[in-house]
Amino acid sequence: MDAKRADKLMTGVLYAVAGLIIIILASLLGYILWQGLPHISWHFLTSPAKSFEAGGGIGIQLFNSFYLLLLAMLISVPLSLGAGIYLAEYARNNWLTDVVRTAIEILSSLPSVVVGLFGFLVFVLQFQFGFSILSGALALTMFNLPLLTRNVEDALRSVSFDQREAGLALGLSRWETVTHIVIPSALPGIITGMILGAGRVFGEAAALIYTAGQSAPALNFGDWNPLHVASPLNIFRPAETLAVHIWKINSEGIQPDAAAVSAGASAVLIIAVLAFNLLARWLGNRIYRKVTAA
Amino acid sequence: MDPIREAMLHPSRSARLERRGKLISFLCIALIVLVVVAIFAFVAWHGLATFFENKINLWDFLSKSVWSPAVKDAHGNPEVGALPMIVGSFGVTFLSAIVATPIAVGAAIFMTEISPRWGSKVLQPVIELLVGIPSVVYGFIGLSVVVPVIRHVFGGTGFGILAGTFVLFVMILPTVTSMAVDALKAVPRHYREASLALGGTRWQTIYRVVLRAGMPGILTGVVFGMARAFGEALAVQMVIGNASLLPQNLVSPASTLTSVLTSGIGNTVMGSLENNALWSLALLLLLMSLAFNLVIRWIGKKGEMK
Amino acid sequence: MQNYSLDDIYIRDFDPATEEIAIDTKNIRVFYGDKEAIHDVSLPFERYKITALIGASGSGKSTFLRSLNRMNDNIEGSRVTGQIMYRDIDINAKNVDVYEMRKHIGMVFQRPNPFAKSIYDNITFAPRRFGEHRKAVLDELVETSLKQAALWDQVKDDLHQSGLALSGGQQQRLCIARAIAMKPDVLLMDEPASALDPISTSTVEDTLLALKDQYTIIIVTHNMQQAARISDYTAFFYGGKALEYDETRKIFTRPKIKATDDYVSGHFG
Numbered sequence: 001m002d003a004k005r006a007d008k009l010m011t012g013v014l015y016a017v018a019g020l021i022i023i024i025l026a027s028l029l030g031y032i033l034w035q036g037l038p039h040i041s042w043h044f045l046t047s048p049a050k051s052f053e054a055g056g057g058i059g060i061q062l063f064n065s066f067y068l069l070l071l072a073m074l075i076s077v078p079l080s081l082g083a084g085i086y087l088a089e090y091a092r093n094n095w096l097t098d099v100v101r102t103a104i105e106i107l108s109s110l111p112s113v114v115v116g117l118f119g120f121l122v123f124v125l126q127f128q129f130g131f132s133i134l135s136g137a138l139a140l141t142m143f144n145l146p147l148l149t150r151n152v153e154d155a156l157r158s159v160s161f162d163q164r165e166a167g168l169a170l171g172l173s174r175w176e177t178v179t180h181i182v183i184p185s186a187l188p189g190i191i192t193g194m195i196l197g198a199g200r201v202f203g204e205a206a207a208l209i210y211t212a213g214q215s216a217p218a219l220n221f222g223d224w225n226p227l228h229v230a231s232p233l234n235i236f237r238p239a240e241t242l243a244v245h246i247w248k249i250n251s252e253g254i255q256p257d258a259a260a261v262s263a264g265a266s267a268v269l270i271i272a273v274l275a276f277n278l279l280a281r282w283l284g285n286r287i288y289r290k291v292t293a294a
Numbered sequence: 295m296d297p298i299r300e301a302m303l304h305p306s307r308s309a310r311l312e313r314r315g316k317l318i319s320f321l322c323i324a325l326i327v328l329v330v331v332a333i334f335a336f337v338a339w340h341g342l343a344t345f346f347e348n349k350i351n352l353w354d355f356l357s358k359s360v361w362s363p364a365v366k367d368a369h370g371n372p373e374v375g376a377l378p379m380i381v382g383s384f385g386v387t388f389l390s391a392i393v394a395t396p397i398a399v400g401a402a403i404f405m406t407e408i409s410p411r412w413g414s415k416v417l418q419p420v421i422e423l424l425v426g427i428p429s430v431v432y433g434f435i436g437l438s439v440v441v442p443v444i445r446h447v448f449g450g451t452g453f454g455i456l457a458g459t460f461v462l463f464v465m466i467l468p469t470v471t472s473m474a475v476d477a478l479k480a481v482p483r484h485y486r487e488a489s490l491a492l493g494g495t496r497w498q499t500i501y502r503v504v505l506r507a508g509m510p511g512i513l514t515g516v517v518f519g520m521a522r523a524f525g526e527a528l529a530v531q532m533v534i535g536n537a538s539l540l541p542q543n544l545v546s547p548a549s550t551l552t553s554v555l556t557s558g559i560g561n562t563v564m565g566s567l568e569n570n571a572l573w574s575l576a577l578l579l580l581l582m583s584l585a586f587n588l589v590i591r592w593i594g595k596k597g598e599m600k
Numbered sequence: 601m602q603n604y605s606l607d608d609i610y611i612r613d614f615d616p617a618t619e620e621i622a623i624d625t626k627n628i629r630v631f632y633g634d635k636e637a638i639h640d641v642s643l644p645f646e647r648y649k650i651t652a653l654i655g656a657s658g659s660g661k662s663t664f665l666r667s668l669n670r671m672n673d674n675i676e677g678s679r680v681t682g683q684i685m686y687r688d689i690d691i692n693a694k695n696v697d698v699y700e701m702r703k704h705i706g707m708v709f710q711r712p713n714p715f716a717k718s719i720y721d722n723i724t725f726a727p728r729r730f731g732e733h734r735k736a737v738l739d740e741l742v743e744t745s746l747k748q749a750a751l752w753d754q755v756k757d758d759l760h761q762s763g764l765a766l767s768g769g770q771q772q773r774l775c776i777a778r779a780i781a782m783k784p785d786v787l788l789m790d791e792p793a794s795a796l797d798p799i800s801t802s803t804v805e806d807t808l809l810a811l812k813d814q815y816t817i818i819i820v821t822h823n824m825q826q827a828a829r830i831s832d833y834t835a836f837f838y839g840g841k842a843l844e845y846d847e848t849r850k851i852f853t854r855p856k857i858k859a860t861d862d863y864v865s866g867h868f869g
Contacts, residue, residue, distance in 0.1 A: 006495070007497040018400075021420060022420055082321070113528075114583070117576055118336055149326065165674075170703070170725075175311050175316065176312075180725070203427070273427065298704055
């Protein structure tokens with residue numbers, strides 16, 4: 001076979017490969033939405049799950065997912081900002097920084113089930129938080145921190161050094177310059193990364209099954225006192241999330257409508273994650289335009 | 295008395311803010327390092343107990359193929375052979391990488407060399423969306439589509455390494471693709487121009503020049519994908535069948551380190567041998583993740599030297 | 601390139617009785633790692649004058665300037681030895697608060713670097729950080745600084761537009777206004793006009809001449825005409841040393857050192 005024909009052939013193959021990937025995504029999304037959307041109703045989204053009979057919803061799981069996400073982000077955003085600032089602004093070129101970077105790299109590549117098991121050991125057993133929102137939020141924080149930190153560092157580094165010198169030359173400290181000048185300029189990148197991180201956290205299950213637990217006790221949505229057992233805001237109650245719920249009913253579910261419930265729940269999960277993605281892009285662009293507004 | 299001179303000789307508010315800010319940001323980073331150290335310490339502590347407290351032979355653990363820690367064998371030793379899970383984990387990891395790599399590299403070539411416009415407009419978002427799909431959703435689709443299809447074609451239950459491979463291949467495909475794209479984009483333009491100027495066809499240029507120059511980056515992507523596949527728990531656990539047996543073929547129920555961990559750890563008592571044995575699996579998982587990290591660094595170093 | 605001796609030096613003597621010194625540098629050496637970039641430079645700078653630092657690129661003039669308000673502190677591995685006397689203390693000493701010091705020794709950089717904030721906020725940001733929150737005072741500060749920087753007339757109607765929306769020359773004058781809003785004693789300028797077109801350059805030069813009766817200005821420039829036009833004193837840097845320091849008129853008409861002569865007459869290198 002001569003070179004010309006090989007070239008033609010391979011070009012065809014590459015087009016086919018590209019097409020294959022698009023088909024994979026389309027069929028994944030198509031299948032989930034096709035199977036799941038018919039099952040989604042107001043009732044499905046708001047009513048509690050049922051263990052042995054059909055007709056259960058995902059109301060509590062959905063709430064748990066968002067509440068857990070909120071708590072996890074509340075903890076991990078400030079921590080990752082601090083850590084990112086340290087790496088971008090203060091870390092010197094020495095062995096200590098190498099150790100720190102290696103540690104972050106290792107943490108980001110740890111299997112999430114290991115992070116979950118560590119959370120189980122430390123938060124659930126050692127600190128006696130039990131299977132709880134708090135344990136789950138802390139596990140998610142560990143899972144999320146390395147990527148958020150790297151994102152913050154990259155976003156800060158993308159802001160020109162000139163801006164820092166401008167602040168310093170006015171007699172401001174590096175800290176004030178970073179928090180008041182560099183961070184606002186880096187905000188589009190930081191926010192985009194945070195929202196993408198939130199999407200990742202929202203779909204995470206392996207880190208949660210042994211930290212936030214696999215049960216969703218009934219909640220009283222009329223009671224917002226965080227100290228009450230049945231209060232949705234109580235951080236010491238077990239909280240099965242949507243992603244954990246999908247896993248649970250598929251691996252040991254005995255509901256007659258397990259397939260339909262998981263399809264519906266998967267569709268909701270996917271739509272939420274897509275929404276996070278779109279939101280990240282939209283908000284990132286918007287803030288970018290606002291910051292650089294002419 | 296010169297007030298400005300006096301002010302310069304005393305720490306200003308900015309100096310205090312700076313010291314405080316530096317401390318706060320250092321504490322944040324120290325916390326992360328502490329978490330990493332603690333993870334290793336805790337998992338190693340529990341995982342090594344199997345060998346030190348329960349006196350299980352390390353070699354037996356790695357090479358024996360019967361896993362039922364609650365049962366004792368003819369000599370009165372507990373049966374903690376992790377080989378089935380080790381084979382299962384490596385099996386799905388390598389197989390999924392073998393399937394994913396050519397497709398990922400092909401897609402990356404398409405995106406960088408054949409049609410960058412389509413690549414960035416269509417394929418890029420498609421890949422980003424694939425990355426975003428949660429792993430339980432992959433597991434659910436594996437369970438409700440892949441497993442029945444395998445059952446139909448090959449008979450049996452449909453659960454097994456083949457199903458696991460299918461699910462993992464789709465999961466790691468976007469990771470490997472986007473890293474391969476980065477690797478190919480980093481190949482300098484003039485490499486291509488030189489080859490084309492010498493009369494090479496586009497494919498010859500890609501094959502002889504671009505792929506070769508981008509190889510370290512592509513390999514890094516593949517190892518990254520393998521690390522992800524090796525550590526993935528729930529999606530695999532849903533489709534692999536969870537039988538701690540040495541797999542006889544690709545379509546019989548098997549298990550991986552992660553699948554045994556996820557289904558087992560809640561059903562054992564802390565401190566018991568059954569529990570310690572599971573922590574040994576977790577330790578193995580941790581060490582493998584470290585090994586993947588080392589391989590990635592090694593490839594990076596080799597790539598730099600060239 | 602011809603090599604000139606680093607021992608052939610002429611530094612003008614200042615008479616402290618009639619010529620008030622704002623900053624006096626003594627035996628300044630700057631190190632980057634093991635490399636010495638500035639070798640033992642001692643220059644006094646007279647108050648309310650413009651002093652130009654000239655020399656080829658790499659001669660050390662910018663490095664020297666940046667050590668005067670300790671901007672080199674932020675560069676990893678750099679070290680400055682020697683004394684920088686300002687208000688009778690050595691501001692290069694450890695016990696001096698660099699933040700307080702930089703309020704009085706301001707700096708304008710080569711590339712305009714306004715904050716991604718409004719014109720108004722660019723100027724008031726630092727004063728507000730240092731505790732000035734009275735609106736009338738800040739408004740007044742914005743107006744006077746912009747007037748001194750010759751930018752007021754062009755932007756007075758739109759103080760809330762982004763500083764980044766201005767042209768390059770306007771941005772640089774905004775940076776000057778931002779620096780003088782701190783009411784410093786000394787203004788250090790690192791090639792402030794090198795990124796600008798000729799018209800903006802001459803506006804900035806006019807601005808500097810107008811600022812001279814209130815500020816001591818030390819300006820690095822690679823543009824000899826600029827040094828000749830605006831400065832009172834000129835120091836010629838070569839190979840990390842100040843080889844000649846004298847009244848600008850003398851430097852450009854009767855230089856005492858061969859290297860200076862070659863440089864100002866364009867026979868350099």
